[in-house]
Amino acid sequence: MNRLESKHPQAIRWMHWINVPVLGIMIWSGLMIYWANDVYDVNLGVVSFHFFPDWFYRALHLDFRLAEGMGWHFTFMWFFALNGIGYVLFTFISGEWRHLLPNRHTPREAWQVVLHDLKLRKAPLPRAKFNGAQRLAYTGVILMGAGSLLTGLAIYKPTQLAWLASLLGGYPWARGEHFALTIGYVLFFVIHIVQVIRAGWNNFRAMACGYELVSVEEKSHA
Amino acid sequence: MRESKTGPPLSGSAAEQEMRRLTRRSFITGAGATLTGLGAWQWLASANPEGDLPWPLRRVLRFNQELGERLFSSSRLAPTFPAESVQNPARINGLVGLANEILKLAAAYRAHRARRQPNAWSAISA
Numbered sequence: 178m179n180r181l182e183s184k185h186p187q188a189i190r191w192m193h194w195i196n197v198p199v200l201g202i203m204i205w206s207g208l209m210i211y212w213a214n215d216v217y218d219v220n221l222g223v224v225s226f227h228f229f230p231d232w233f234y235r236a237l238h239l240d241f242r243l244a245e246g247m248g249w250h251f252t253f254m255w256f257f258a259l260n261g262i263g264y265v266l267f268t269f270i271s272g273e274w275r276h277l278l279p280n281r282h283t284p285r286e287a288w289q290v291v292l293h294d295l296k297l298r299k300a301p302l303p304r305a306k307f308n309g310a311q312r313l314a315y316t317g318v319i320l321m322g323a324g325s326l327l328t329g330l331a332i333y334k335p336t337q338l339a340w341l342a343s344l345l346g347g348y349p350w351a352r353g354e355h356f357a358l359t360i361g362y363v364l365f366f367v368i369h370i371v372q373v374i375r376a377g378w379n380n381f382r383a384m385a386c387g388y389e390l391v392s393v394e395e396k397s398h399a
Numbered sequence: 400m401r402e403s404k405t406g407p408p409l410s411g412s413a414a415e416q417e418m419r420r421l422t423r424r425s426f427i428t429g430a431g432a433t434l435t436g437l438g439a440w441q442w443l444a445s446a447n448p449e450g451d452l453p454w455p456l457r458r459v460l461r462f463n464q465e466l467g468e469r470l471f472s473s474s475r476l477a478p479t480f481p482a483e484s485v486q487n488p489a490r491i492n493g494l495v496g497l498a499n500e501i502l503k504l505a506a507a508y509r510a511h512r513a514r515r516q517p518n519a520w521s522a523i524s525a
Contacts, residue, residue: 178410178411179410179411179414179415180408180409180410180414181408181409181410181414181417181418182408194429194432198436198440214490244451244452245452247460248452248453248456248457248459248460249456251459251460251463252455252456252459252460255459334467334471336475336476336477336478337467337470337471337475339477339478382418382422382425385422385425385426385429386418386421386422386424386425386426387421387425388418388421390414390415390418393410
C-alpha cells in the first residue's frame, strides 16, 4: 500500500525550475562572450580539444554576438544571483539545510551510492530524503554557484574589484575558474538528468508537485 | 505527509487519487509558467532596440553602470604591475564603436602633453 508524503517545499521547487532557463541563458550568453577570445584547450597527450571548434559556434549561432551576449549575461546575472541567494536563505530559514548539507555519514553513504549505481553493491540504500551522493552534489552545485558569482564579479569589474581578482589568482585565473565552473554545470546537468531518469517517475513528479507516493511496507522496513 | 481533512495521512487509493490531482495541478501550473516564460523571452528578444540592444537589456546595463559608479570611486586607479611581469603583447579586442572616441582622446592627450612638455611632442606623436 502507498502513502502520500510531502517531499519538496514549494519555494524549493519554484527556485529549482526557475534556475533551469536562467542558467541556460547564462551559459548561452556566456558562450557568446567567450567566442570573442576563446583561449582554452585541453591537452591529454595524444588527444587535444579546443573549446570550442568553429562549427560549434556556427551551429548555435554564437559567433559575432559579443555585445549582445554581454547584454543578456549582465541582465540575467541578477536573476541567477537573486534566485541562488533566495534558495540558500530559504534552506536555512526552513531547516531544509539539514537534509542537504553533508554530515559525518555522507562520505560513506556517497560511496555506497556509487557502488550501488555501478551494480557492485546488492544491499538497498538507506532510505532518506537525500542520499550521501545527493548531499555532496546539491551542496557542491550551490558552492559552484557562489564561485560563479565571485569569479564573474572579478572578471566583470577587474579594476574596482582587483582585490577579489587577486584572491582568485589574478584575472586570467579568475576567468579560467569562471569557465571551468560553467563546464562543471554542464557535467552536473548530464549526471543529474541520468540520475533523475534512473530514479523514476515518482521521484521526478515530487519535484513538480511536492509529494511522492511511498510504499508503507518499504517504510516499515527502513 | 499530506493529510485528509479529517486528520489521518492519506494512503491506499485515496493517496493515489490525491496524487493524481496534485500531479495534474502542478503540470498545468508548470505548462502555464513555461508559456509565460516563453512569452517573456519573445517579448524581451524582440523589444525595440536602444543602442543596438533590446531596450530592457540596455536599461539594465545602464543600471549596472550607475550602481558601479555609486559603489566605486571614480578616482580609483587600475592596478599596475611591474613591466617585467608582462609576458605577451597586449591584446586588442577591437575598435568597433570606439575608434572615433579613441582618436579624439588620443588627440586631446597629445595636445595636453604638448602644452605641458613641448619637447615630448615628437616622441608621442611618433
